[in-house]
Structure formats: C-alpha cells, structure tokens
Amino acid sequence: MVSERSLAVLRAIVQDYVASREPVGSKAIVERHSFGVSAATIRNDMALLEEEELIAAPHTSSGRIPTDKGYRVFVDQLTDVRPMTxxxxxxxxxxxxxxxxxxxxxxxxxxxxxxxxxxxxxxxxxxFGSARVRHVELVSLSPDRVLCILITDSGQVEQRVAELPQPVDETALALHRARLNDLAGNRAMADAAESLSGEFADVPPADALVLRALAATLAEQARAQRQxxxxxxxxxxxxxxxxxxxxxxxxxxxxxxxxxxxxxxxxxxxxxxxxxxxxxxxxxxxxxxxxxxxxxxxxxxxxxxxxxxxxxxxxxxxxxxxxxxxxxxxxxxxxxxxxx
CATH class of the missing domain: 3.30.450.40 (GAF domain)
Known part of the structure; x- marks a missing residue:
C-alpha cells in the first residue's frame, strides 16, 4: 500500500524528471520540495515506490525515473488540471x-x-456520418461544365466541377437539379450516395448520360464527407x-x-x-x-x-x-x- 507521502514523492519525481530529463534522487527531492523529512525517509518512500514498479533506476546512479505505471498513477491522482491563464x-x-x-x-x-x-x-x-443533405445546387460554368454544390443540414458546403458528356441549357439543368434533389434531399450522406448511384432508365438516353455524370459527382462528394x-x-x-x-x-x-x-x-x-x-x-x-x-x-x-x-x-x-x-x-x- 502506497502512503500519501509516497504518492507525493512520486509526484515530485515525475515533475522533476519532466522538467530536467535527469533521474531524481532523494537529496534533490529534499532540496526542491518541502516534505519536512530527511533524505533517508525519502529514500524509504522511493524504495516502496520501486517495489510497486512506479519508479525505476535507469542505471546504477541513485536517481530514479517514473515508469509507465508511475505516470499512470500520477495522472490518475491529479486532483485538478491547471487551467489556462x-x-x-x-x-x-x-x-x-x-x-x-x-x-x-x-x-x-x-x-x-x-x-x-x-x-x-x-x-x-x-x-458527416450523421449529417443529411439539405439541398443540391447546380451552377452552369459552360454548356458542358457544371459546378455541383452539396449543402448539408449542418451548413457544410462541398463543391466539385462535373464534366458533362454533352452540352446542357439552363432549362434542362433546372430539371436535372429538381430530379437530383428528389433523390438526395433530406437523406443521410451514405443513403444519398447510394440513391445517386442508381440508373435513370425513365428518361431519354441523352438526359440519362448527363444525369449520371452529375449524380456520380454528387455521390463522390457525399462519400468524401464520411471519410x-x-x-x-x-x-x-x-x-x-x-x-x-x-x-x-x-x-x-x-x-x-x-x-x-x-x-x-x-x-x-x-x-x-x-x-x-x-x-x-x-x-x-x-x-x-x-x-x-x-x-x-x-x-x-x-x-x-x-x-x-x-x-x-x-x-x-x-x-x-x-x-x-x-x-x-x-x-x-x-x-x-x-x-x-
């Protein structure tokens, strides 16, 4: 059983060793700390700490350093963590x-x-494992390049450019935006990515090509947020x-x-x-x-x-x-x- 004074000696050894990187001896503890006992008494406390494998001698000198177990006891015995100034x-x-x-x-x-x-x-x-897609926005940069914007319910905005297989005008882009919001809106990221990875068999082939390119980009954005x-x-x-x-x-x-x-x-x-x-x-x-x-x-x-x-x-x-x-x-x- 380690006494309160022995624990105080352990704290002194940890603090001095952290500060100096030098093994700590009984004489140094008496000089630096106000224990009110002799160096012989401190040596007895250190012997008890060594028996408990809380400190160890790195070489033949009289100084001791904390072991992993000693650091653990020191951290567990911290009654307070000094606040930042x-x-x-x-x-x-x-x-x-x-x-x-x-x-x-x-x-x-x-x-x-x-x-x-x-x-x-x-x-x-x-x-964003628990985030949900609030809105998908598509902004035309050129007839065949669209900025895909994924907005989450926590306010995160992810942007990525999609290269389209063919040009699209603003009217078609508005229809695609509505379709993609129906697929991804208010879904968790993983669910949105899965929903956007489906096929578009119910639209003309030319529109399906564009939708797949846009949906693939948005699905990548949703997956990236989970990494x-x-x-x-x-x-x-x-x-x-x-x-x-x-x-x-x-x-x-x-x-x-x-x-x-x-x-x-x-x-x-x-x-x-x-x-x-x-x-x-x-x-x-x-x-x-x-x-x-x-x-x-x-x-x-x-x-x-x-x-x-x-x-x-x-x-x-x-x-x-x-x-x-x-x-x-x-x-x-x-x-x-x-x-x-």
Whole structure:
C-alpha cells in the first residue's frame, strides 16, 4: 500500500524528471520540495515506490525515473488540471478566431496546440456520418461544365466541377437539379450516395448520360464527407524529443503516418473527469505506440460525428499542462463551431 507521502514523492519525481530529463534522487527531492523529512525517509518512500514498479533506476546512479505505471498513477491522482491563464485563453480565441473556414480553423488548431504543448498535435477532421443533405445546387460554368454544390443540414458546403458528356441549357439543368434533389434531399450522406448511384432508365438516353455524370459527382462528394482523416502539426517537436524514446523514433513516426492507427486509438479512448483521455506507454503497445503517451479531448459540431483533438509525445511530458491545453482548445472548437 502506497502512503500519501509516497504518492507525493512520486509526484515530485515525475515533475522533476519532466522538467530536467535527469533521474531524481532523494537529496534533490529534499532540496526542491518541502516534505519536512530527511533524505533517508525519502529514500524509504522511493524504495516502496520501486517495489510497486512506479519508479525505476535507469542505471546504477541513485536517481530514479517514473515508469509507465508511475505516470499512470500520477495522472490518475491529479486532483485538478491547471487551467489556462487568461492570456493563454485570449491567445487561443484570437488566433483561432481569425480562421475563414473549417479547413483553416483545423490547420490553425493543430499548429496552436503543437506550440502550446511542445508535442505533436493531431485533430480528427469532423465527418458527416450523421449529417443529411439539405439541398443540391447546380451552377452552369459552360454548356458542358457544371459546378455541383452539396449543402448539408449542418451548413457544410462541398463543391466539385462535373464534366458533362454533352452540352446542357439552363432549362434542362433546372430539371436535372429538381430530379437530383428528389433523390438526395433530406437523406443521410451514405443513403444519398447510394440513391445517386442508381440508373435513370425513365428518361431519354441523352438526359440519362448527363444525369449520371452529375449524380456520380454528387455521390463522390457525399462519400468524401464520411471519410475520417487527421490534420497533424508539430512533427519537429517529436523529433526534438527523440532521446526520450528508448527505441527508434521511426516506428512512432510510421504509426502516426498510418492515420487509421490513431483514428482507431482515438475511438477507444474514454475521457476522464477532466474531459481528457490519456493513454500512457505500454497501454498503446497494440497500436505500435508503446513508447508514447497520447492525450485527447472531444469536440462536436451539430450534424457531425464527435471528433477528437490530441497530442502524441514521449511518456516524459508535462501531463497537467498538455491536458489543460487540449481541453481548452477542444472546448473552444465545440463552442465556436456549435454557434456557427
């Protein structure tokens, strides 16, 4: 059974090791922290922590470093996540508030989180699994080129140009628009894509050719909105911490490049009472990320599936600060995107 003082010693070891990257000894703990006990007493506490496999000696020196299990206990024992300062919150709102659209907002988001946490930042692009098609619009660019516009009930607008097999005038285009809205309107994305993939046997062959070209373009747009993908920034932060990875960092980079790996991991992460999910070291081994810690927090946009924002880095990271940054930015995204 680990005593309260031993847990406090563990917290001190984690904090000092994260700050210095140097193994922490009993003498340093006595000098830096106000425990009011001797170094011998602290050594006894450290021996108990070592027996519980919460700390370990990296070599023959007297210093100790946290284990994955130690980091897990440290994170679980966090009674609070220090909030972002007013200046930091203002910086978040100012920097992200300058975004002109969703793409720019998410690009700015990962850059900001990477800067705040000094880790690799990842954001899951909001998918439209639960969105519905509100309207289809067709705009003639030339007799044989049409801009297909797909508008969802959550306000997302997807545009793509369709090359037609033959010219169409405005009258014919209006009829095609009405037909395609009948097929796709008020349907979920997957259902709309399926409905638009059918044949048009009840119209003249020439019109059917045009309708198929338009419908195929719109079906591709609907399917694209369901694809999960990630926006990543801060790879340089990961490289700078290479010495914190006992093995090769190449395996970590390869796992991150396989976006499906992180998407699966995000899908399994459940948030704690701080609204942040944390997976540490060997808890990520099955994903090829056994030497990393992954933090995530969810954000939501009406009409879309829940998405996640997070960071990936070595187990030696400032958990409290990183959790606060990820949570604050995720809350900003939910609030701002929900209003829009």
């Amino acid at each position: 007013r200046a930091q919150r203002h910086a978040i709102e100012t920097f992200l508030g300058e975004s002109s659209d969703l793409d720019e907002l998410l690009a700015r988001t990962v850059r900001l989180v990477a800067q705040l946490t000094k880790q690799l930042a990842v954001v899951q692009y909001p998918s 999960d993908r990630l926006v990543v920034a801060g790879a340089a932060n990961l490289v700078r911490t290479e010495q914190d990875f006992p093995g090769s960092i190449l395996g970590v980079i390869e796992a991150i490049e396989e976006q499906v790996v992180l998407l699966r991991l995000f899908g399994e992460m459940a948030a704690d009472e701080h609204a942040v999910a944390v997976r540490i070291g060997r808890e990520n081994a099955s994903f090829g990320l056994g030497e990393t810690s992954v933090l995530s927090s969810a954000f939501e946009i009406p009409g879309r599936d829940i998405s996640r924002l997070g960071v990936v880095g070595p187990t030696r990271m400032d958990y409290s600060h990183s959790m606060a940054a990820v949570r604050a930015v995720a809350r900003y995204l939910s609030r701002t995107l929900g209003e829009n």
